[in-house]
Amino acid sequence: MSRLQVVSGKGGTGKTTVAAALALALATAGKRTLLVEVEGRQGIAQLFETQALPYEERKIAVASGGGEVYALAIDPELALLDYLQMFYKLGGAGRALKKLGAIDFATTIAPGLRDVLLTGKACEAVRRKDKSGRFVYDHVVMDAPPTGRVTRFLNVNDEVAGLARIGPIHNQAQAVMRVLKSEQTAVHLVTLLEEMPVQETADGIAELRAAKLPVGRIIVNMVRPEVLDEDGLELARTVTRSSVARSLSAAGLGGARRGGHAERLVEPLLRQAEEYAERYALEREQRAVLGELDLPLHELPLLAEGIDLAGLYQLANELRKQGIA
Structure with missing residues (x-):
């Protein structure tokens, strides 16, 4: 099981819900997972019925078997300060830059820099070890941008590494891509059994494969029960x-x-x-399309009462039963 689990999907398919359930499933049996949010929507905090997440890793849930789920909402500005401190030891000068608006300026003139910072922070969590040499997190789950943007988001470090031929920026970008294009990473796509999400999933898989990014599984969300055989x-x-x-x-x-x-x-x-x-026939057609993509296929049920904390645990249990964690 890859250590960095990236979850994407067309808007409205419930990718944040699936990412949260996956983090719970992976934390089974005493493991520790980090659930990372990169879009600034605070969707994770809402799902786990907790306060808005600060820019720090905070425990938000205990999984079956005593595992723990931590969460982090990455702030690009604060991530840039971390970056400047890590490579240039700016200290107080970094805080002064923030006050002067230099960070807004930097991310405006170089839009790709924002994605570099977001992916870099997640990959740092994947690589991080404690004093005994063990990984701090068994798995990192990223609630990534939608399918239409996820390939460029994950591949931006390749572009940066090409622009900055030497120095710490080049080295950092290369280190991130070594994680993202390795067996340590799997990009899962969430869809519904509807024509547009399925088509966007197929297009997204083709783009990921063309960029040599590792595609993981297809997760069909909100599947309604079969009433008639x-x-x-x-x-x-x-x-x-x-x-x-x-x-x-x-x-x-x-x-x-x-x-x-x-x-x-x-x-x-x-x-x-x-x-x-009619709906049954449409869903059968879309399952056939997904089956042709040659990837493991999983289905999560539509929860009639909506998604709350109990529903998340139910979906996590379903993922475990299907062998995804």
């Missing part, structure tokens, strides 16, 4: 109005006479069955 779908397509009305009447839902209660229920029931059959 194939026999039931065939019956729904061929059943007559009168037979449905008689069945409703036999179930005690009113007389089958014209205009009776059972008769009024027939049309909505047949319409629901038709809509379900």
Whole structure:
């Protein structure tokens, strides 16, 4: 299992929820994971029902078996101060630069610098060891930008390493890419069983592979339960109005006479069955498309009551059962 787990997906697919559930799943049996947020939305804090995350690693949950989940919301400005201190030992001068607005200036004239800082901070957490030589975190899970931007986001250090031929910036960019393009990293894509998210997933996988970034798994989120099997779908397509009305009447839902209660229920029931059959066919088509991408495929259920802390633990347990952690 790769140590850096990057989670991306089209907006609205629930990638932050999946990233949080994955961090919980990976922390099973006493392990420690770090869940990293790079988009500044504080989505992790909302999911774990805690206060807004500061720019520091903070424990936010205990997983099954006593493992721990830490979280970090990376602030690009503060990450740049860390960077300046690490390589140039600026100390108080770095804080003065922040007050003068130099950091805003730097990230404005060099937009890629922001992504370098974000990915660099996550990779530093992957490589970090304690005094005994053990990794501080068994796994780092990154809630990454959406599918359409994730390849450029992860690959920006290659561009920076090419621009800065020598010096600490070049060395840092190369160190980050050694992590991101190695077996230590896996980029997972979250999708729904709908045409647009599936197509964006396929395009994203092609882009990641072209950039030689390691693609991990496809996680289909919010999968609705199957109400009818194939026999039931065939019956729904061929059943007559009168037979449905008689069945409703036999179930005690009113007389089958014209205009009776059972008769009024027939049309909505047949319409629901038709809509379900159409959705089932669409989902089957999208599963087939995903199956052609030649990657491990996992499915997470739609939680009828919505996502809360208990729901996160439920999804984490589902991921463990499917062998993803």
